[in-house]
Amino acid sequence: MSTNKLDISLTKELEVLRQEGRGKSPERIIEQYIPARGEFGPRYKMVGSNNEFIRLNSNSYLSLSNHPELMAAADKATNEFGVGPGAVRFIDGTFIHHDKLEKRVAKFTDKPAAKIFNSAYTSNCGLALTLSNKKTHWIGDQLNHNSIIRAMRISNIPRENKGIFKHNDMGDLKRCLDEVSPDIERVIVIFDGIFSMRGDYAPIDKINQICKAYDSKFKDGVIAIVDDSHGIGAYGDTGRGTSDFCNASPDIIVGTFGKAFGVNGGFIAASKPIIETVRQKADTYIYTNPLSVADCAAAIKAIDICDSDEGLNLLRSLKERTAQFRQGLERLGKESIEGPHPVVPLMVRNTPKTHDLVKYLFDHGVLVVGLTFPVVPKGDETIRFQINACHTPADIEYVIELLSNFD
Ligand SMILES: Cc1ncc(COP(=O)(O)O)c(C=O)c1O
Numbered sequence: 001m002s003t004n005k006l007d008i009s010l011t012k013e014l015e016v017l018r019q020e021g022r023g024k025s026p027e028r029i030i031e032q033y034i035p036a037r038g039e040f041g042p043r044y045k046m047v048g049s050n051n052e053f054i055r056l057n058s059n060s061y062l063s064l065s066n067h068p069e070l071m072a073a074a075d076k077a078t079n080e081f082g083v084g085p086g087a088v089r090f091i092d093g094t095f096i097h098h099d100k101l102e103k104r105v106a107k108f109t110d111k112p113a114a115k116i117f118n119s120a121y122t123s124n125c126g127l128a129l130t131l132s133n134k135k136t137h138w139i140g141d142q143l144n145h146n147s148i149i150r151a152m153r154i155s156n157i158p159r160e161n162k163g164i165f166k167h168n169d170m171g172d173l174k175r176c177l178d179e180v181s182p183d184i185e186r187v188i189v190i191f192d193g194i195f196s197m198r199g200d201y202a203p204i205d206k207i208n209q210i211c212k213a214y215d216s217k218f219k220d221g222v223i224a225i226v227d228d229s230h231g232i233g234a235y236g237d238t239g240r241g242t243s244d245f246c247n248a249s250p251d252i253i254v255g256t257f258g259k260a261f262g263v264n265g266g267f268i269a270a271s272k273p274i275i276e277t278v279r280q281k282a283d284t285y286i287y288t289n290p291l292s293v294a295d296c297a298a299a300i301k302a303i304d305i306c307d308s309d310e311g312l313n314l315l316r317s318l319k320e321r322t323a324q325f326r327q328g329l330e331r332l333g334k335e336s337i338e339g340p341h342p343v344v345p346l347m348v349r350n351t352p353k354t355h356d357l358v359k360y361l362f363d364h365g366v367l368v369v370g371l372t373f374p375v376v377p378k379g380d381e382t383i384r385f386q387i388n389a390c391h392t393p394a395d396i397e398y399v400i401e402l403l404s405n406f407d
Contacts, residue, residue, distance in 0.1 A: 022374055028367075033066065039394040042066070044367070051365040054395055056385045061234035061342050062314045063390035064262030064305065070298040077297035089279075089290050097296035104303050105267045108240065109232075109253050113275035116296070117285055120229045120256035120266035124151040126282030127225070127254065127268055132157055135185035135219075139163040139176045141202065143195050148227055152190075167195070170206050177214045177222070186220035187211075193228030193242030194235060197371060197384060199343030201235070202226065205248035224250035233260025235341060239306045239315050257295070261302035265291045314389040318342055321396055322387045328400030342387040346403075347380070354381040357406060364402050 017023040032045035034052060042063075043052035064070055077097055087093035098116060105114035117123040128151035132138075138152045142164050152162060161184070163176035173189070180187055189211055191202045204226060211222040228241040232255040236244025239260070243249040252274065257265040268278055278285060291299075305311050322342045329336050335347040348354045351372045358370040361383075371382045387396075 020374070021372065035066070036390065036392070039392055041388075041390040041392045041395050043365075053365050053367050054391070054399070055367045056387070056391075056399065057367050057369045058386060058388055059230065059259035060262045061260040061318055061386070061388055062239075062262060062302075062306065062311070063388045064260070064302045067262065067302075067305065069305065070262060070301045073297040073301040074294035077293040081293045083292060083294065085289050085292065087289070088287060090286065093290055095293050095296070097293040097300070098290055101296045101300050102267075104300050105255075105269055108303050108307065109243075109255075109269040110240075110249065111253060111269035111271070113272045114267050114269040115275050115278045115282075115285060116291060117266040117268070118288060118291060119258065119264070120227060120254055121147040121150075122284035122288070123254050123266035123268050124148050124227060125154055126278060126284040127252070128152065128155040129283055130274075130278045130281045131155075131186070131188060131223070133186070135183065137161045137163070137180045137184045137187045139165060139173065139187065139189045141165060141167055141191040141195075143167045143192070143197070144190065145192050145196065145227060145229070148190055148192070168200070168202060170203070170210060173207065173210055177210070180218075182217075185218055187214070187218050187222040188225060189222060190225040190227070192230070193226045193232075194230035194341055194343065196230050196343060197376060197382065198337050198345055199339050199341040200337055201231065201242050201245060201339065201341065204242055204246040204250055208248050208250060223252065225252040225254065226250045227254040229254070229256040229259055229266075230341070230343065232256070233302070233306050234315075234318065239311055257299040257302065261299055261306065263299045263302055264295050265299060318387060318389045321389070321391045321393070324393060324396045325385065325387055325400070328396065329403070332400070332404050334403065344385045344387065346383045346385060348383060349379055349381055351381050354383060357383055360406050361399075361402060366399055366402065
């Protein structure tokens with residue numbers, strides 16, 4: 001047997017992707033982490049380059065990935081329990097670390113219970129499998145993350161049981177709710193907390209009010225779900241995410257340990273019956289090995305730090321550096337999308353210029369992501385900068401200086 005014929009077909013498909021501009025560029029490879037020195041934060045060495053790079057494209061907003069206490073917690077768990085769980089959760093693959101992390105997440109999000117997953121992506125898919133039946137209707141924001149779009153697709157409901165509202169447009173959300181068939185018993189409204197390409201946030205307080213107004217029309221009500229992967233740990237006065245910022249908590253919170261918490265994995269936090277149903281019905285939870293004990297131990301430590309004075313200090317530095325960067329862009333007359341989140345988009349609005357700027361920054365030791373069509377609509381070409389707590393005032397000044405020399 002050979003895969004020759006398949007290889008030829010796939011090569012053609014890849015060529016089409018490339019021609020349409022949808023192909024991903026080759027992955028750059030990090031080969032060394034260099035801790036902070038003097039007035040500068042950490043740097044990275046990349047395969048094929050002699051430069052040292054500052055990362056302005058990391059989701060590790062609180063810079064906990066290299067925190068000695070997280071690494072020590074992961075090492076201790078590994079030394080005591082080994083590197084892998086040996087089985088799925090319901091076949092004795094549940095270790096004390098899984099249980100502790102679930103309780104810690106429930107406490108942190110102020111929900112009665114939580115379940116952890118290998119990622120936020122599989123959390124969303126698992127939630128869709130849990131909540132959907134023939135009488136469920138899903139409504140989502142137009143700019144929702146791919147994992148939510150995929151979750152809505154695998155929820156196995158007919159097309160007419162789905163609605164999409166214009167980004168953050170509450171009037172359009174009401175239109176979607178008005179269009180739900182009276183036969184429907186359960187309505188799910190799902191949205192990103194922070195929209196990762198833009199750094200803007202969902203107005204959870206307003207969404208909750210609207211869901212509440214329609215709740216009595218449906219047997220199981222209208223359920224609001226936030227996927228706060230980019231908010232949790234990094235946003236709001238206490239780092240509890242978009243709910244904290246909006247002072248309003250939706251019914252269900254999905255999140256990741258892979259961004260502000262600096263580790264890996266995802267979670268769903270909600271009522272006890274919802275979480276027990278997740279445990280019984282979410283295939284992406286049931287039929288796959290769980291996170292390693294090392295990931296869980298590090299994630300518990302990350303939440304503990306986030307919930308301490310040290311966490312508040314990290315959050316303060318993150319806010320200060322983000323404000324410094326935004327002010328720098330403003331001084332240079334560069335266009336961005338307003339807001340305090342550490343995702344700071346620079347609107348370039350031109351594809352070749354976006355590519356040139358990404359290359360210019362790379363040549364000067366700065367890692368960023370350029371977003372061009374079809375990832376963003378034509379005319380919305382952007383460079384996404386992500387500020388992390390480890391960035392120093394000198395780091396930010398260096399990048400602003402670089403930007404001032406590019407036109
Ligand atoms: C809203 C949202 N959900 C889910 C994810 C994926 O998170 P994870 O890496 O934990 O699957 C992301 C990250 O890109 C995201 O922005």
